[in-house]
Amino acid sequence: MxxxxxxxxxxxxxxxxxxxxxxxxxxxxxxxxxxxxxxxxxxxxxxxxxxxxxxxxxxxxxxxxxxxxxxxxxxxxxxxxxxxxxxxxxxxxxxxxxxxxxxxxxxxxxxxxxxxxxxxxxxxxxxxxxxxxxxxxxxxxxxxxxxxxPPIFEQKKIAEILSTIDEKIEAIDQRIAETQELKKGLIQQLLTKGIGHTKFKDSPLGEIPESWEVFNVEDVFDFVATKSLSRAQLSYELGTVYYVHYGDIHSTFKYPLVDLNDTELPRILPEIEMSGNIQYLINGDLILADASEDLEGVGICIEIHNISNRKVIGGLHTIVLRDKIGRTANGFRTYLLSSPLTLPFIKRIATGASVLGVSKGNLKNIEVVLPPIPEQQKIAEILSSVDQKLQIQQDKKAEYQELKKGLMQQLLTGKIRVKVNPN
The missing domain is CATH 3.90.220.20 (DNA methylase specificity domains)
Structure with a gap:
């Protein structure tokens, strides 16, 4: 034909x-x-x-x-x-x-x-x-x-080009899945059995290493005031006060340790009145998204670092936790609530129909397990290195996805023609 x-x-x-x-x-x-x-x-x-x-x-x-x-x-x-x-x-x-x-x-x-x-x-x-x-x-x-x-030989070449990129993406997806499985296994081991322990004891959350302690969330953290604003009241160009929105915790921040030197936060528009009890975030604050459309997203949180001289506040549907007396190590807090000993209880207190929510009143009584500070630091170092590896893989995938998007736009419209010898 x-x-x-x-x-x-x-x-x-x-x-x-x-x-x-x-x-x-x-x-x-x-x-x-x-x-x-x-x-x-x-x-x-x-x-x-x-x-x-x-x-x-x-x-x-x-x-x-x-x-x-x-x-x-x-x-x-x-x-x-x-x-x-x-x-x-x-x-x-x-x-x-x-x-x-x-x-x-x-x-x-x-x-x-x-x-x-x-x-x-x-x-x-x-x-x-x-x-x-x-x-x-x-x-x-x-x-x-x-x-x-276009001519069939050109179609085949275009399909070959796009298929090659998809093969790259699929290979990266496989590596991401393997890294996620590695992280899952490490969290299960490190946050329940720790590093190198031989002696264990019973606790309200199950068997834990003898040197670990169990506390309620309110014994470890203070609750920091937040401010509820809509996306319409935020901007990436105007304003001087930065804002952590719960939606960004779910979808934008790919890494649980958020470095503000490498992360762009929205800012509160200058005309928005900043009255009431305003508490700015400090390095090491733990920010929990208290609302989620599904059970999987319940308990997701970030730990914020390198605030420097920025003014940053917690926003809509967030709970900000601040270490009271130094019981937790920097970098460890973000993994604390994802412990298999704690996360199931956080999911259990989530209530709602179309949207699941966690309240401060329920969260404060949740029990958490704390290793000694030096062990927290080692655990955080191990899990952080896996998260960094995962981030590199996800960034590489995003690069190929952008390349594919651009090539599809050019090749599938005829804006760029592929030169192929039909013979």
Whole structure:
């Protein structure tokens, strides 16, 4: 098939099918037939399907993949999830219900190229989505989707370039997962058994090293006043008082030890009145986000350092804890509340329906376990080094993601053409 125009409607070159059957209950380990459940397109596959993750013993009147097929979920409770696509080159894979299959001649459109183009053109895809409580995308609507369609050899090269970057990202993801698992194991060991102990004792929180002590939070920390302001009252350009917003603890700060020399905080707009009991933060203050949309985010906190001469206050939905008499070491505080001996109790006191919250009144009675200061310092040094490694990996991933974003913008629009010898 010869394409006369580089911009085409997908329906001009593709046929559309729908998968069939395959409930989750039919996904079986060690089964004989490879298969893809539509839900896996959200969670297990990117733009390229290189390895089939699931198997089934189903047989009979089913729908099977062809090489170069592009798969999309046809329904979701939010529209955004429908703007995703995965190209498959393995033939004979069972494709479950609620999978929209775009079948295209491989000499006209490269499947991986199309999958990347759909991801890049998310806003255009979403215009084709229908529904209210449950959203759908159908073949008859996707047929109207406009595709930049350079010569097939150029498509393949673009797909190869983007796939190479994705392979880099996937490799980094694997290393991040390994580092996170290492940190999880170290937290379990160091914050319950410590370093080199042979003698242990019973405590209200379970068995702990003999030299460790148990305190209530209020015995160790003072509660520092905070000020509730909305994002609209903050700026990154104006103002002289810096502000720690709970949302930044959840999403912006990637490292539990926050160094203000390397971190940009929003500032309170000059016209906002700063009356009442204003308490500025000092180095080593522990800041807990007291609200979370899910249980996983309950108890997340940061320890702040290198404030210098900055004026900084704790903000909306934060609880600021300040060491009373030097029972905790710098760098250790941020890990204290994440101890397996303490965190479950913090999660237990979280209350709420759509948003879970922790109150000062409940937090003050939570028990924490403190090793001697020298051991705290060693524990903090070990966990901090793992967090630094994790940060380097996450930064490297972000670099590749930005590179991929820029290349998609240039290559998938024809702004930059890839020179390829078709022979």
């Amino acid at each position: 010869k394409i006369e125009n580089e911009f085409i409607k997908l329906g001009e070159v593709a046929k559309f099918f729908k998968g069939k059957g395959l409930p989750k209950s039919e996904l079986v380990e060690n089964a004989k037939s490879p298969c893809i459940h539509y839900g896996e397109l959200f969670t297990k596959y990117g733009q390229r399907i290189t390895e089939i993750k699931s198997f089934t013993n189903l047989s009979g009147n089913l729908v099977y993949s062809k090489s170069n097929d592009v798969l999309m979920p046809t329904s979701d409770v939010t529209p955004n999830g429908l703007a995703t696509a995965s190209a498959i080159y393995e033939e004979g894979v069972i494709l479950g219900g609620d999978i929209l299959i775009t079948r295209i001649p491989s000499d006209v459109v490269n499947g991986v190229y199309l999958a990347y183009f759909i991801k890049y053109s998310k806003s255009e895809v979403l215009r084709l989505v229908t529904g209210s409580t449950v959203y759908h995308i159908y073949g008859k609507d996707l047929a109207k989707f406009k595709l930049f369609c």
